[in-house]
Amino acid sequence: MVAMLRQAVEVHQAGQLDAAEALYRRTLQMQAGQPDALHFLGVLCHQRGRSDEGIRLIRMALRAAPLHADAHNNLGNIHKETGKLADAEACYRQALAYNGQHHDALSNLALVLEAQQRFQEAFEAYAELLERAPRLSLAHYLMGMYLRRHVNEIGDLEHAVACFRNAVRCDGSNVRALDALGVTLYMLGRQDEAVGAYRDWLGREPDNPVPRHMLAACGGEAAPPRADDAYVREVFDRFAESFDEQLLKNLDYRAPQVLVDALIGVLGVAEGALDVLDAGCGTGLCGPLIRPHARRLDGVDLSGGMLEKARLRGGYDDLVAAELTAYLQDHPETWDVVLSADTLVYFGDLVEVLAATHAALRAGGRVAFTLEAMDADEDRSELSSSGRYRHARRYVERVLDAAGFVEVSIAASALRKEVGKPVAGWVVLARKSRRG
Ligand SMILES: C[S@@+](CC[C@H](N)C(=O)[O-])C[C@H]1O[C@@H](n2cnc3c(N)ncnc32)[C@H](O)[C@@H]1O
CATH class of the missing domain: 3.40.50.150 (Vaccinia Virus protein VP39)
Structure with missing residues (x-):
């Protein structure tokens, strides 16, 4: 049964949703109410557009395992993605009550507070994440993005730049942070430094059309006669x-x-x-x-x-x-x-x-x-x-x-x-x- 559940999770992670669903259901036939099978099947149902069924399954999992922080967090994600922000917030707070080190739940909590326009509380949540996980690249990235989005309220772009640089320092493969760094430097009019960020990104992803185009845009390469099709598709998709x-x-x-x-x-x-x-x-x-x-x-x-x-x-x-x-x-x-x-x-x-x-x-x-x-x-x-x-x-x-x-x-x-x-x-x- 454990092996079957493990296999279900593997194929789920590989994106084979039909196979994963069948394996979760067989696991539940063998052990009705198995909390992980219920929980992951709930996540899968949501991914397939059956969010109500997903919520019902994760709630069943939580009745069997009420302290399951991941299940609370994933239930919060379904609520967040279906626009029920207050329900999502409650779930993330439950997840944190059972596991104070659940960084995903804390970053999600910050995001739903921000989405509810509770900006000061959101800022405090992003700051708490940074304090708890100072080496987590995502924590620096999220704070930088928050500061950039609220440049007229709390943050400032210089501080956002420092956050993105820290995010890259913590994890050089975090190209989202390099992307954000380039854009923010451009917003500050610091094109020469933006060229550095885009070169760095291109070095890590030589086939990515976005850093190539942006490098040209900041003067680091000759400009093409028009934006490359791959760039346009990537950016607008x-x-x-x-x-x-x-x-x-x-x-x-x-x-x-x-x-x-x-x-x-x-x-x-x-x-x-x-x-x-x-x-x-x-x-x-x-x-x-x-x-x-x-x-x-x-x-x-x-x-x-x-x-x-x-x-x-x-x-x-x-x-x-x-x-x-x-x-x-x-x-x-x-x-x-x-x-x-x-x-x-x-x-x-x-x-x-x-x-x-x-x-x-x-x-x-x-x-x-x-x-x-x-x-x-x-x-x-x-x-x-x-x-x-x-x-x-x-x-x-x-x-x-x-x-x-x-x-x-x-x-x-x-x-x-x-x-x-x-x-x-x-x-x-x-x-x-x-x-x-
Ligand atoms: C900023 S959006 C504007 C969309 C829309 N016209 C509007 O005003 O809301 C630019 C659009 O142009 C498309 N685009 C850019 N270059 C293109 C090309 N060479 N051929 C077809 N579409 C292109 C992009 O995919 C994108 O959807």
Whole structure:
């Protein structure tokens, strides 16, 4: 029986959920009420989307073994992930009551206190974790992230940098800490030091496209003409879950609304008659705004994670996972409108993508997109240390003209914030001539 339970845990950890579930259930047939089998089966049920069953099983385990700190902690995790923060908090406190050294339970407690906006208590919990486990890389990392998230409240970015450096010192393989260190140094304007962090990260993960791109962004390597597909996928698949909340709540993100307002200004009254492509649709924030004008609304994006969110939001006729330029090139004279919010900021060189957009529009069709503004009277773009590109007005005008666009308008607008400050952007509209 013990061997079977051990095997169940092994296959569970290997991600073979069917096999693990069968083995847990056989263990429970042999010994009804075995607390570990009940507990792990509960975790597995939650992983498979059967959270109520998971909670019921872990509660049964706890009736048999009330002092089981891991089971209390895992029950807390299910509550946390299903949004029941107060229940989660109670579970983590139980886990800590039975095992004061349960670092996972303490870090989880800090996270749910923060999620409940009890910031001082959360800070104290992160601090307690650091005090109890000063050599635990995760403890330094979590404190750094907390300080960065609350830079206007308690912490400061310098202190966050020190935390991330400590996290790396405790565990050199903690690349999440190197990632956070690079971003925080960039936020402080210390690009040279950020280059060091990204080099370190790349040295540990030579095939990872994220440190490679960020190294270029901070001036440590030559900038590519556009962000690599693998970089875009990696960043946005990871970001998909929290994208809407992060951008709308924390970064005051306005690109979809501002862009669609400008577009509607030239389209006029919504008649639901246009074929529209949302190019780099992400989680689909533009969809509901432009839908009243669309007879057909297509979305394309490189990130499967972002597309899944757009699918859940609904409103699109088709959502396709593809690279934008190639997708446009494969669809000549297909759309009346191509709109693109905050996506061409991942392109330094706009020549190919705008030529492909021109070809993908029907005669008289319109393109509408946002960019980050480079404040220079020059004809160029640059990769900034944020990892996104900035474009000078003259460059955008020249490339649109070369692609054959007419009726070009480029308006300045702040489209998001970064480190609490507005980021200058362009809202660009242009038209394909009616003669094709
Ligand atoms: C900042 S998000 C903006 C999403 C959406 N337009 C919005 O405003 O909410 C940028 C999106 O562009 C996508 N993207 C970037 N480069 C791309 C490319 N070359 N081809 C297709 N999608 C791309 C990313 O995957 C991401 O979903």
